[in-house]
Structures are given as C-alpha cells and as structure tokens.
Amino acid sequence: MAAAWRISSLISRSLSVPPAFLSLGRNSSLRRGVHRFSTAALIEEPITPPVQINHTKLLINGQFVDSASGKTFPTLDPRTGDVIAHVAEGDAEDINRAVSAARKAFDEGPWPRMTAYERSRILLRFADLVEKHSDELAALEAWNCGKPYEQAAKSELPLFVRLFHYYAGWADKIHGLTVPADGPYDVQTLHEPIGVAGQIIPWNFPLVMFAWKVGPALACGNTIVLKTAEQTPLTALYVAKLFHEAGLPPGVLNIVSGFGPTAGAALASHMDVDKLAFTGSTETGKIVLELAAKSNLKPVTLELGGKSPFIICEDADIDKAVELAHFALFFNQGQCCCAGSRTFVHERIHDEFLEKSKARAMRRTVGDPFKKGIEQGPQIDTEQFEKVLRYIRSGIESKATLECGGGRLGSKGFYIKPTVFSNVQDDMLIAKDEIFGPVQSILKFNDLGDVIRRANATRYGLAAGVFTSNVDTANTLSRALKVGTVWVNCFDVFDAAIPFGGYKMSGIGREKGIYSLHNYLQVKAVVTPLKSPAWL
C-alpha cells in the first residue's frame, strides 16, 4: 500500500532521490548507538514512547463503549512482543450496533443533510486538530506499528492532514451532469452518497489508510463503520476522537477494533451496509467480495497485494537507481503492497548494480524505531516475521544467491536483517509471491520485450518503477505494463490527487484523486419532459 514519504516533499523539492529523508543523518546516528544490522543489536532496553494510551474501547454512535461480549484482545509492541494495551474486541454484535448507528445517522441524521460546505468545514477542523496532536499520534503509530518514528511524524502524519484537506476541498465540488437528450427531455444526473460504508483497513499504514478510506466517504456525505486491523487499533481511535471534537455528529464515523473472521466478515456480509472498501491481501479480498456477493451485492473496492516490478534500464544512472530500488523495496520494513519486490536489472549493468545494492542494504540502519536516524524497525508481528523468514529460506533452497541478511536481528521483537537475493529466477517463490518484508530480489533482463513480458507475467498489477533517461523507453514501458501506477525515475510518490489501485488481482477501483469519489457516490438519472424547449 501506501507509503507516504513524499510529504516529506519537505524532501521532494530536492530532486528525485527520495530516500534522502530516511537515510538522513544515518552516519551520525550510528555513532549514537544505532546498530547496523550486522551488529548484534537490540540489547538495549526499548525507548519509552512519549505518548499515553487513552482510548481502547470501540467508538460507536459518538461514544467509547466496551464490546458487547466484554472481550478484549492485547495489542503488541513489535519491538518486544509485549502488550501495549488491551483493546475492546468487536465482533458481529458490535458491528450490528455500529451499522445501526451509521444507518440512523445516514437515514435520519444531519450528515447527508448538511450543506457540503458544512461538511467540509468539519473535515478541515479535524485536519487542524490532527496537526496539533501530530507528535503524539506519530508516537502511537510508531509504537503500534513498529515503523520509524521519524517516518510517522515527518511523512505520514503530514500526509494524513494533507489528505483530509484534499477531501475537505472535494466536499463542495461534487457535481452531477446535465445530459443531452435525443428528444424534448430535461435529463440530469445526481451524484448521491451511497449510504453506510463499511471500511476495513490494514496494519501497515493505519493512519494513511484511514485517510484514504474515511476522507472520500465523508466528503461525499456517507456514514461509516471502520474496522481497523487487529495489530494496529490505536491511532484510529485517537483520531476518531478528535474528529468528534471537530464537530462530527455521532454515528457518522464508528470504529470497531477486531478480527477479520468475526468483525470483518460481519461487516462485509451485513445487509444494511451499502458499500465496502477493503485493503489487505488478495486472498482476503476474494473472501470479502464473495461475502458481498452472497449478501446484498454491496459494491466493493479492493486494494490488494502486489509483486511490483522495478525496472532499471541500461541507460540508468546506477547510483540513483540503486538508492531508489532500495527505497522501493525496504520502505516501511518492506511492508508495502506496492513494494518494488522484483528488481529487474539490465544485464549490462547488473553486476555493478548488485554490488552497490548489497552495500546499500548492509548500510541500512535497523533498530528501535524511536531512535533518531533509524531506517527500519521490526516487522509487525510474529506471524509476518515467520512468514518472511520462511520466504528467505525458500529463496536459499531454490538456489537464489543470498547476498546479505537472511536472518533475524537480535533475539527480541520482530527485527529482520535487510536481505538481498541475486540470481533470482522468475519461477522461484520469492519472485512470485508477495513477501511483505525486507527482502530484495534482483533479476536480470536482456531487452525491453523480455522485461515487459516477464514484468506482466504475474497475477498482480499494482505498480511498477521504471528507471531510464530515455523518453521512448519510458513511454513504451508506461503503456505496456499492466499496473495501476507507473513511477518513472521515482517511487512511492503518493500525492493526494494521484489515483492508486490495481490491475488484475491487485484490486478493483481507485483510491485518492478524483477517481476515489466515484467509490462513494451513486449516480441517479432524472428525466423530465420539456414543454416548448428553447433548445435541446
């Protein structure tokens, strides 16, 4: 998914070497006790996050409430596996309560009946409040997710705010059309809110995914039941509280923490939910769509897995390409659905590229995400951690060359050494499956025809990186790659206005940009006869 380092357009004003922000001050930090992955790290005590946890209940109809069952589940610190807090565990009954609050807020409540300007003002006030609490929120996000605090504070929180400003601006710019008729009729289309939107978000970018989902749904006048990932329930509760302080009426945004098979499935199959948006794995996305099909045919937006090619042509500036390919894969501990996880390198520059990529990976600073200068924190949880290690073993067994990394780092938490494989072949598991971890797979190609065919030979089609200085090569690849986003000489540029979504089994629909509004609007045609029309 997402990624956001761009708002570090703090950075993007300086050219196309994005990882600058993440690698900034690396060397100096190293001197301050940050470990390179090859050292035995993490012996120190984890830094205490500068934030309190105040909200662990479900947020239904504007109130924090316990789950109907009274159950809770622990949310864990990925640095240690220790419990951060016990969080109310929503299941089907809580989903029912939340949907009924959202239903009421839509069918009878003020939200869709406010002017669009009033709605936009609440979204703007919310963005301002988030900005005010940015550091706390970033700390909570880093704590729950394991991502570098600097990334959360300097990229993701500002991006979150920017996204709500963006959608606030859309609220009063949703126009229907007047339509030319073939006879004396006045035809118009109304773009109406759909109703109650169910939204299920993942753990890799909890806040940014919140913004992608909640922003357009509310701007279009819908009400929401949001299910967060069980790994990362905390920040959504915090910001949703702020949203109510900003004037959001009760019932408009309901947050249910919980698990997929219980709360998620209940939401996807609910007969009173008019729309569902899901971000997560392709496997789960298929289930979500099936549940929608079997229940009430709610329209579904899916943003799923990927195995995105990052293509380095022979005319590329190798140093920049190395840095960008490194960033494209390792950003956010490799936990991005659009990670550049197949690095295709032209054979003429392959060896040099490989050597430099390996060197770059070995310099990557891994450690407590609350330390300054850290580039990589722990993986999210033990399940992901084990899965990534399994893929690494599979890479070794299938005879890819392990250039560096390949194991856990330290003995506590879910840290994995930045790992690079070379001599990767298309049919190896590590070249086909989504690993979702810090494992770069480098493949060699001979010509454009070859790399286009291989890049497209996957069930996924989320994104691609293209590194070339030749405009013809860039244009050829841009059209030929069957993916929703092509980043040419850049990667993970996630501006609010740029649509994001997948071809093939990477998803259905687009989020962000003008295209995202469509996910939350119904089109109603209204036809009336005209008497003595002055024009047709």
Added chain:
Amino acid sequence: MAALRLLLSRSSLSSSSVALLSRGKNSYLGRGIWKYSTTAAIEEPIKPPVSVDHTQLLINGKFVDAASGKTFPTLDPRTGEVIAHVAEGDAEDVNLAVSAARKAFDEGPWPRLTAYERSRIMFRFADLVEKHNDEIAALETWDNGKPYEQSAKIEVPMFARLFRYYAGWADKIHGLTVPADGPYHVQTLHEPIGVAGQIIPWNFPLLMYAWKVGPALACGNTVVLKTAEQTPLSALFVSKLFHEAGLPAGVLNVVSGYGPTAGSALASHMDVDKVAFTGSTETGKIVLELAAKSNLKVVTLELGGKSPFIVCEDADVDKAVELAHFALFFNQGQCCCAGSRTFVHERVYDEFVEKAKARAVQRVVGDPFKNGIEQGPQVDSDQFEKILKYIRAGVDCGATLETGGERLGTKGYYIKPTVFSNVKDDMLIAKEEIFGPVQTILKYKDLDDVIRRANASQYGLAAGVFTQNIDTANTLTRALRVGTVWVNCFDTFDAAIPFGGYKMSGQGREKGVYSLKNYLQVKAVVTPLTNPAWL
C-alpha cells in the same frame, strides 16, 4: 429497458410515448386482431419475413460448430415450436473464444488501431444494421415474441443510434493531467481493460448487445459475448455485419449457450479481465461470486427491480393511467425496470383503478407480426408458468383481480393483461419481480408514506413519479433510492442517460459517459520534473 423514445420523442407530450404502441388500435381490431378477452391465437401464426442463416458460434471471425457438436433448439414463443437448432457453446467453446479475444487484444490490431479507426468501423456497422433493419427486427420478434413494430421502429433504430453514440466516444476518451504536491509530472492513462466477458438477457437481445458491446469496443477492449439461450439469433446476424464493417477477427466472439455451462465458464475464466451481466439478481450474485473466486475480474451488474410508479394526487389521471399502463405492460411486462408497483394516492385511487382496468382490457394481444399488436407472448414456458404462479399467489393472498389472470388461447405463451388492486406491501406480488403483464395497484396516503414504502425493497432500479408540483417532484427525486427517476415519463432510454441500480438491482451504470468507466483501467504515471516552469 425499452426504447420507445426514439421515434416518438419529438412530439412533446409524455403520454405520447405510448402513442406508437396504442395507435390505431381500434382500426386494427376490425382486421382480425383480438382483444385479449376473445379466444385468440387460433389462427396460424404469420410466417416471419426472414430466414435464419446463422446458427453457429462466432469465434475468431468464423462461424463454427460447438466443440461438443451439440445444438439446442430455439423456440417460437407464439407456438413453442422450434425455429432453429443452434450450436450450444460450453466451457470449451468459451475457452476458444477467450483465447481468440485474448490474442486479438494482446497481439491483434484492435487496441492498436487509432481511436478514429475504431470509431469508423462502428459507424459503418451502424449503417449496415440500418440497411438490414427489417430482417433484424423480424428475427428479434420471432425469437423473442415482441411486437414487430416495436422491434422495427424502435429497437433496431435505437441499436444503430447506440452504436453511433459509442462510435463518437471512441476518440473522446481522455485521461487527466493531475496536480502534484511537488516537482512531478502526473498523468492518468485511461486504458482498455482487456478481454470483456458479457452475458446478456433475452428480453431486449439487441439493445443489451448494444449497451454491452458498444462501450467495450469503443474503449478498445475485445469481447466474448454470451447470449441468452432463449434468443441467440439476432446477435449472430448483427455480428456477421460487424465483421463486414471491418471488425478484425477475434475482437468480438459470440457464444450461444446456457448460464450454468457457458455463462459460468465465462464468469470464472482466468483470462477474462472484466465481466458485465444483465439478468436476475439471483444469477448476478452467482456471477459476482464466480468472479471473486477466480481472478477478481471487475463486474458490472444490471439486475432485477420492483420499481415504484407513484401517482400523486395532483396528477392528470388519464395521462397517469396511460403511462402507468405502459410502464408495466411494455414488452409483455418483461422489463427489469417495469413500473411494477403502481402507488396511487388515495384521493384518486378508485378512479385510477377503474381506468387502469379499462385500459388493460383494451390492450391488444396477439401475433406480434400483426400490425397494431401491443402485446405478444411471453418468452418461454418457464416465464409463462412463473407468471401464472404469481397471479395465483395474488388471488390467494386476497388482492382483487380486476381483469385478466390467465393464459390467452391454448397455444404459445400468451397471458391476458392482468390488473390487481387492493395490493398490500407484504404480498408476494408486491415484493417479487414478476416479469410479466401483471399490474399491481397500491394505495398510499402521503409523501412520507409512499417514500418509505417505495424504498422498502431490496431493489432500487428505477421509479416513475407523476405530479405537476415541482416540490413534490424534487422531494421524491432525491428520496427514492433508485438509479433512474422518470418524472411524468417512463422508459426514456436515450443513449446518453445512465442506467443502473441501487441496492440489489446492480452495480455500475450503463449508457452515457458513465458506461465508459466499466471498460477502462486507470493508470497513473508519475515522473519527476527538473526545473519546472510551473507546478
């Protein structure tokens, strides 16, 4: 669906939209056309003025037998007799068709032609169809049972009009340039999706073909079309013409066959990038499930309805009666958007029922090839039986049968125009899609009452609103949870007007600018800018 508009819309009164079908009724009656109350259909059916030349599958530009060699009979709804034996496609034929479409998309010329060249082929096709208007109309009527005049004067012209509409779109599909938050050039490409699977129903075989094939080809996709097993003939005929117009082989493949075999093979196919389906809600759910279980192909669904037709107290009752009659009975009641819940304000209810009954009694039913016929037979025995079951359910649950209520004649699938009054919301006939000539009239008190009841349905396809009051019209227009609101008109189906459902009536919109989106993928392309002059 329906298409009335094309010819009539130049005259300005809304009730005139029914003019074509009711025109000259009385004079025809004198020439041996029966009102339904007479024992009809005893004469020999008129011989359709067309021969059936194409009964094979059309794959990769060639007419071929089914891989299995099997055929199925397609029947004349007037008699239940066989018109022709048609090649029966199943999974293997769908594989062949998909692989032809795949090749035509991945390697063939279609997406690589200029949009202007694609549009020229579509324009030529529309011209050819126009040239063969009468034959095509005869084939459509023969296979489907709908009045020939409706086919010839409305549906085939509308077919040509739709292809001209989409031909005009082909070279007007624009991506966007997108404002960035930093020094980047961002654009979106609106690309064809690839191979589109399309499954169309039997009630408007040609129009549904145009709604599906038109936007898919305009956007540069290739197509595998599965027709309904009841009505395979006209699609084969026009597809032949399409190739004569210059369509490259493999771009449009037509497979006749059944839902559980050919249809489900198409919906589950791993090499199909998109599926569009029109039919029942029940089958639509299965189609979406198959897409979910296979490759997550994007799905557009246009499904069932139970559309309210709301007659307000200030309505001109005579016009409202005529329009409500048309809204329900058009095409033998076989329209997914049929106005099948006629809500009438209590102050005008009795007068309305009396006149609606009188109008139904006058409805001219008979051989669809006869001039002046308003209603032909239902499409097949299944539908015929289903409708009669619903009529019995209406009687059993205590609704008042005002007229009709049984088959007409002894041969074929004719049903007498039927009107029920005193219908309650919880009766089956007020809840389920009957898809036949059965009008159910309900009484309401005030706007809130009718809004609540009109929306209390799993469906949300369309609504009719009959009022002179602009506030009433605007209130209902916003409050009704449906994809189309016709105010003082019904079944206006211009090419540019989007059509589709809220709730369980479907996903997505067909026709109009909105339909293009169903056949396009959006690709964002992002490139850094060096020293940009502006951002």
